[in-house]
C-alpha cells in the first residue's frame with residue numbers, strides 16, 4: 001500500500017495514519033465482541049513492553065497489555081481506562097525507520113526503490129541477525145506469512161476470485177514492481193551475503209506487507225511503532241494514533257471508557273475493502289466506505305476516436321490518487337454509494353458523465369460544441385445538461401448499459417465463489433476459505449455500489 005499523510009512537520013500534534021493506507025471506518029459485523037478478548041493475555045508477549053520501556057528509558061503504557069484475538073495480537077486494557085486518558089506513548093527514539101539501516105547499506109540501495117521497500121529490507125536484515133538484532137523481540141513477534149492475507153500474497157489462482165475488481169490489476173502492478181525491486185536489491189547486495197543471501201522473493205513480499213499493514217507515516221517516511229502496532233482496527237472508533245513532533249512521540253488517547261480486559265481498537269482510515277485487502281489483508285462485510293472503479297474505452301472503430309481522446313485528456317480532471325491510494329486515470333472512474341434521493345447524483349463522478357457524453361458524440365460539430373462549453377465554463381466538460389435531450393438520454397443509457405454489464409459480471413463471479421469446492425480442513429483449504437470470504441466481501445461491496453449507481457441512473461434518465 002502507499003504512504004498516506006500522517007505526521008505533518010509543522011503541526012505539533014496531528015493525526016497519524018498507518019502507511020498501508022489509512023485504516024478507517026466500516027460496519028463491523030464480523031468483529032468479535034470485547035468480551036471475547038477479555039483476559040486473553042498473550043503470555044508470549046509478557047516481556048515485550050518491559051523490553052521496549054527499558055530501551056526507551058521511559059514508561060510507554062501503564063494501561064495496556066498485549067493480548068490475543070481473532071485479528072491476531074491485540075492491545076487489551078489492563079485496568080479501567082477513562083475517555084480522554086493517554087493509553088500509550090511511544091517515543092520516536094524506539095520507532096523503526098529506514099534511518100535505522102547502516103548508512104553504507106542505505107546509500108548502496110540508492111533511490112531506485114521506494115521507502116516501503118527500504119523498510120522491508122531493514123526487517124529482513126534484522127531477521128537475519130536473529131537474537132543479535134537490537135530489535136529481536138519486535139521482529140520475533142511479527143505475524144508470519146501464513147497469518148497474512150494481503151492481496152499481493154495471494155496466488156494467481158486466488159486472485160482470479162477478484163478479477164472483476166480493479167484491485168486485481170493493482171495487485172498485478174504491485175507484484176511486477178516488487179519483482180523489479182527484488183532484482184535490484186539482489187544485484188546491489190550480491191557481494192554482501194550478510195544482507196540478502198538466501199532471501200526469497202516470498203520472504204521479501206512478506207516483509208513488504210508487514211510494512212504496509214503496520215507502519216505509520218512520519219515526515220513522509222514509513223515508521224514502525226512497536227507496541228502501538230499491536231492495535232487492531234475498528235471503523236466505529238474515534239481513536240487514532242497521533243504524532244507529537246514537539247514531544248517526539250506517538251500516542252493514542254482513549255475515545256471512550258474501557259473496562260479491564262477489553263480490547264482497545266483504533267480507526268485506521270476510511271478505507272474501502274479493496275484497500276483493506278490490498279494493504280492490510282482483511283475485509284469487512286457492509287463496509288460503508290466501499291467504492292468501485294470502472295473503466296470506459298473509446299472503441300477503435302470510432303472514426304472520431306482521436307478527437308474524443310484529445311478532448312477528454314484536455315478537459316477532464318487529471319489522474320489522481322484517491323484516499324485509498326489507488327490511481328485513477330483519464331478513463332477510469334471511482335463510484336461511491338449513490339443515494340436515490342440525491343438530486344445531483346453524488347457518487348457518480350461528473351467526469352464519468354462527461355466521458356459518456358463525449359463517447360456518444362457522433363459528429364465533429366458535437367465535439368466542438370462540448371469543447372466550447374467547457375472553455376466558456378470552468379474548463380471542465382459536461383457541467384450543464386446537453387441541450388439536445390435525446391443525446392443526454394443516450395449518454396445515460398450508455399452508462400446504464402455499462403453498469404448493467406458490470407453488475408452481471410459481478411453477480412456471476414459471486415455465484416462462482418459460492419460454488420467453489422475445496423476442503424477447508426487442510427491448511428491450504430483454511431487459508432483459501434479466509435481469502436474466499438474476503439473476495440466475497442470485496443465483490444459484494446462493489447456490487448452494492450454498482451447497484452446504487454444503476455438505480456440512480458435509471459431514475460434520473462427517466463426524468464430527462
Ligand SMILES: C[S@@+](CC[C@H](N)C(=O)[O-])C[C@H]1O[C@@H](n2cnc3c(N)ncnc32)[C@H](O)[C@@H]1O
Pocket residue numbers: 071072073074142143148213214229230231232233234279280281282283
Ligand atoms: C497493525 S497490525 C495489528 C496487530 C496484529 N493483529 C498483529 O497480530 O500483530 C494490523 C493487522 O492486524 C489485523 N487486523 C487489524 N484489524 C483488523 C480487523 N478489524 N479485522 C481483521 N483483521 C484485523 C490485520 O491482519 C492487519 O494487517
